[in-house]
Amino acid sequence: MRIELKKIGDVLVSRPAGREAFLAISAYNLKDLKEDEEIEIDFSGVKVIAPSWADEVITKIAEKFKNVKLLNAENETVQATLKTLREYSDLKI
Amino acid sequence: MENSQEKVAYEWIMAEAGKINVVGEFYCSTRDVFEVRFNQMIKNLFEKREEDASIVSAVVGEIANNSFDHNIGNWKDIPGIFFSYFFSEDKVEIILADRGQGIFSTLKKVKSEIENDQEALKVAFTERISGRAPEKRGNGLKFVRENIKNKKMHLNFFSGTARAELNDQMKIEKNAENIEGCLAIITL
Numbered sequence: 375m376r377i378e379l380k381k382i383g384d385v386l387v388s389r390p391a392g393r394e395a396f397l398a399i400s401a402y403n404l405k406d407l408k409e410d411e412e413i414e415i416d417f418s419g420v421k422v423i424a425p426s427w428a429d430e431v432i433t434k435i436a437e438k439f440k441n442v443k444l445l446n447a448e449n450e451t452v453q454a455t456l457k458t459l460r461e462y463s464d465l466k467i
Numbered sequence: 468m469e470n471s472q473e474k475v476a477y478e479w480i481m482a483e484a485g486k487i488n489v490v491g492e493f494y495c496s497t498r499d500v501f502e503v504r505f506n507q508m509i510k511n512l513f514e515k516r517e518e519d520a521s522i523v524s525a526v527v528g529e530i531a532n533n534s535f536d537h538n539i540g541n542w543k544d545i546p547g548i549f550f551s552y553f554f555s556e557d558k559v560e561i562i563l564a565d566r567g568q569g570i571f572s573t574l575k576k577v578k579s580e581i582e583n584d585q586e587a588l589k590v591a592f593t594e595r596i597s598g599r600a601p602e603k604r605g606n607g608l609k610f611v612r613e614n615i616k617n618k619k620m621h622l623n624f625f626s627g628t629a630r631a632e633l634n635d636q637m638k639i640e641k642n643a644e645n646i647e648g649c650l651a652i653i654t655l
Contacts (some may be wrong), residue, residue: 385509387528388498389536422509424525425606426532451521454614462595462606 375411377403380419387422392430399431413439418446425458433463442467472551473652476562480650484544496547498535505531508552515554519655522614523559529607530563530651538567543647559655566648570626584627585639592637612637618655625650
């Protein structure tokens with residue numbers, strides 16, 4: 375299953391927005407998937423992402439699924455956000 | 468306060484409740500209003516300083532949304548935030564302010580041993596802690612501190628009688644005036 379974040383938006387900030395995104399992804403993309411299903415999170419097209427948004431989406435997906443891959447994550451703000459989540463939110467990917 | 472934008476922000480946060488400009492272009496009464504202006508800022512910033520735009524925008528987003536997250540239902544008088552920005556070829560300045568509870572008041576609810584505004588700012592920028600425990604959160608200001616340093620930005624953050632100055636280092640000192648809520652001035 376590939377989740378293209380640009381379909382949610384190119385500016386991904388705030389926890390309320392992240393929470394809403396996670397609920398939508400859970401209902402439409404992740405429903406009934408097994409925990410070992412491969413989940414690809416594609417960051418292409420994302421201009422701005424902040425850890426509060428990402429903590430509600432990326433961290434939660436990574437907690438729920440064992441095989442999560444991050445694609446096109448070279449953007450500076452994506453890298454900075456992932457670093458913060460790994461350091462302060464126990465993100466393991 | 469050094470310039471007119473800072474002066475307007477300072478007057479907004481220090482004003483008596485009945486004398487605040489709540490119709491001006493800098494006032495964002497709700498998160499929705501902020502988001503509209505924030506998206507316009509991002510567009511302008513990508514046009515002026517593309518190489519810095521994404522990280523600066525993420526830092527601004529974290530500080531502004533912290534104001535809403537930690538004060539919803541608890542604003543002291545005026546809900547919402549002050550948000551202004553100025554971009555030129557050689558300078559970026561962004562100002563955010565809220566008339567909320569302030570960092571000390573927010574954090575002492577979850578860490579009672581914090582004794583004053585200066586300690587509270589230090590904890591907020593360095594420790595894994597959230598004023599909204601038991602929710603698992605509290606990474607925003609750590610992200611801000613790290614990226615202020617990495618991008619060679621400058622942040623003056625006031626809350627209560629404390630001022631944190633961040634660039635490649637962080638210095639926290641007592642501020643002569645009491646800023647109720649928070650005032651953040653980002654320059655690059």
